[in-house]
Amino acid sequence: MRSSVIVVIWIICYVIVVITSLVEGLICYECWNAKNDEDCRRKGKVRLCEKSQTACQTTERVDYAWGPITKITKNCKQARACQNNFRQNKRKRNNSQCRYFKNQSVCRCCCIDDLCNFDSDTCTGVTDAKLLRENSPKCPKIRRLRNGVVSCDRNNNPGSNCRFRCKKFHDLHGPGMLRCEMDKLEATWSDKMPCCSKPCPPHGNMDLVFAVDSSIESEENWEKIKELLKDLITTFLVGPRESRIGIVTYNEKVGADSEIFLNSYNSTMQLASAVNTLRSHPGPTRGTRIGQLLDHVNRVSFLKSNGNRRRYRDILVMLTTGAPLKEKLDPKTTAKLLRDNGIDVVTVGVGSYVDMKQLRGTAGFKKRLIEIPGGAQTIGESKFKDRIINIICGETCERR
Template sequence: MMEAKISMILLLSFVLLELFGCFVQGLQCWSCENADSFEHCEEIGKFEECNPSQRVCGMEVRKNSFQQGGKIKVFKFCKQREACGNVLNQNDKSAVEVTQCNPKSPNSVCRCCCEGDRCNVGELQCLKLEKEEEGHEVIEPPMTCSPMMEGLENGEVRCTNGSNVASVCRFFCSVGFYIDGSHVTICHPVNSLAKWSDDAPVCRRSRCYPQRPLSHGNMKCSDEDLYGSICKFSCDDRYQLIGEETSVCQADSPGSRYGVWSTVGQFCEINRCRNELTSPANGTILCSDRNNVGSVCEFQCVDNYQLSGSRYSACQKNDLDRPPTWSELTPNCERRQCRNMPPRPVNGHISCSDEKYINSICKFRCDVGYELDGESQSVCVSDGSYKKFYGEGGIFWTNQSPTCKLKKCQAVETPQNGYVTCSRENFIASTCNFVCEKGFSLQGASESTCIIKKNGDEVTLEWTEESPTCEMMSCPTINLKNGLVDCSNNFNVGSECKFACTANNYMLHPSTATKTTCKSDGNWQGEFPCCSRPCPPFAVVDFVVVLDSSSSIGRENWPVMLDFLNSIIDTFEIGEDAANFGVIRYNKEVDTASIINLNKIQDDKTMLKELVSNLPYDGTGTRTGHAMKYAYDFMLSTEVGNRDFAADVMLVITDGRSQDNVKIPAEEIRRRGILTLAVGINPGTGRLDLEQLETIAGTPKRVFIVEDGFSALTPEYALKVAKSICPSPCEN
């Protein structure tokens, strides 16, 4: 018994799942034609989407005559429910041999239908196939329940497989009706018969809860409180209906026993205007009898506000079909205002604190370069004691708009012995030009323009330049350093000035420039001289000499080189305002122990020459580039006597080719503004490198080649080298 119940539960679950799939999508049936067997039908067939009118799946099994081999043919398809009922009835109708559906006989035709998505797949439950001993197939019709569940008044029935065993039929009522009975019945076998699990239910009309009685009124319903009934409401005299005039009993939800009224809460109220009027914003209201018929309400506004709308409104009774209404809507209290804004002044602006409302203050200002002519502000007032402008209806502006007129700069001062002409009458952008009389020169700007000047929020008009003066014309002041200028009439036009040098050892250059005259155009005639000293012996220079003491010089030639250097020193005066000398000797290294710095001997030429004569000689190698860099780094610095006002000179004396790079230090030295010279002594062995010497000096003009060797290092040759460092006379 328990196993039968479990089988039934599983069967119901399967049927319900199939039924749910049918509702989710359109019906699908297996389709094939003229198949030789059920297996062949599955091989050649496919699922077909049925059209909406085809609600069941069908199948036919035909058996041919013995002459045709007695084989079966299988057909599967979509079918209309009514057509399916017709063909099922033909199974039991008479034929040549007992019935049309008789699988034991040839020419048999058996038909079957089922409800549910894809229900005709495989060998249908409605056709049972058995094998006879001789091998022929036997087809028996399926068991069915009776009666067929074909229709439901005020509803419908949906079955998964018609009236066949295991078919599940569900019942649905139309809107406004509910099921009285079971919602589902199942066709299941009982012994040798098939029987429905429940009888078909009845669809009964839904009912709404009764409406509440209407006090002081009447309610009439078309069909009591049943679904679809319409109730109409009306009130007694002197009362009005509040709410909708009708209410309909409607369905609450599909299949619900109870309905709902479309409207509820109607009641009869004594005649009055539905809403009490409220006071307007910034105003008050006073009513004689609240919102009852005949009540009159009066509206008033607070100070500085006025009514926009009617002052009074009455609650009036209308005809019987309409409730009482107020004669007027609540008015607005609008702020009082002057009708027109003061006009904006031309070339000016206006800004108001509260537009054109009462007590608004409008202030006027002019564009830059303009000034107000009139009052700077105007107030919107209602006091009649004010002067009235741009107003009416008792509200006025206190002042009319001012005008903006152009500002002027103050008149410029005309220079004595001159005159001035101005454009635009001293208004903005006016330009004044100043001219002096003949014989006078303009001291100051020749023109001045009237411009706008801002200082914080203050704006003023000013001239770009002060008025100039006209002074008697003169030539530029003459200064003669280390000399005297003696003029007949100062530096005025026509004055003659004579020049003379007063400092020791200084003389005029050029020597012919002894005087000059101030011409009428304010320029001096001719060129100015300078007071200069002859070079040599006078030259304001810091002179650093770099001596080659390599083994190629030879001990016997070393004194000759030192005497040559002393001859160069002899050509110059030494001192604070003259030349200073520094000397280093080098080979592959710099001899730092014997260095003579610029500040070591600055005023005693004899002692300086003695230090030079005592310079030692030793060493090998020739690293001229290294020695030049050392001289620049350590001998031309302020710590050892280098003077800012003196020219810097570096002289290299060598007889051989440098073993290191001289280009980099030489270019760096010249980039620092130091004059470089080179004296190359030809030793006769071919080791002198002219190109390298030119690299050291920077130009062939500052390279001196002693072709005849050390014997040619004479005082005369020393003078030639010394003169090459002399600047132009007026620079010395």
């Protein structure tokens, strides 16, 4: 009884192996009438063969009467057909097709491993198929998927499919599968590497700083801006292992004395209550110096001593309502310094006094610019809050 069970298990394993090999298929280089192997790899591509094609064939045609002129063709082939072609290389009675330096020569060879027709030398048995696979172009190695699992059927070789799966309570952001594809002489993955993270919101896994323009004159409008801040903050979980959020106000000067740092509060409700203490400061000029603010954020707000953490995405959401003032620091250049340091800059222009051209340069990307032309009176509309959240959560896989 025990021996029969073992036999059944072996039969099942054999069937699984056979089915798997049929589903995956063989991978061959494919090119037509190339001048040489390098020309073939440059113009050709990697082909996933059909199930019936279990061999890679290389055909080398040489016309010695006119040069010599060489034409190399590589493709998938049925094993029996390829074997029959190979037998014609050396036939009896001087009828061989593969005859070097004899006017015209047609040499064919077959192999049965992935990418084994990488080099035409395979026809003469000079190059080992395993060595060819080792020296063939490869995609960059897939790094470990944090909070997830990666499985690749052919490692990082051309034709390999890598599938990604996240652990429990985590969402996959990005493609569920990447394929290693050949582009001329280079092998590249079909898309960017995905990542796994908890749902955003409420989990942001970020260090987020809000920079709020306090030059607004109307106290009523200032309260609306604070309400938007509290709505955004309460959307996320705040804590040492969750998101950290800081707030800095500015006008013609930065309100450094009243700044709320990333590590000032460790709960969502405490931080939301602290928003009520923020005061507007229109100032004598009722304008803003954005370059000065960005310089402060770069030097102070994202310091490690003020709560910034490694492996968490750094984001600055800058909300401005006032007209720009003349200043020494160029906002566009200073914003680029932030991005170079790994800090994403999102700009929100409120009202008609703001310089949208300047804000476009500050944001760096069109998708990170939000315009609220109706002013602070309309800032409480849910569509603006949703757009800010979508930008914050929409690039989850981008880390420093």
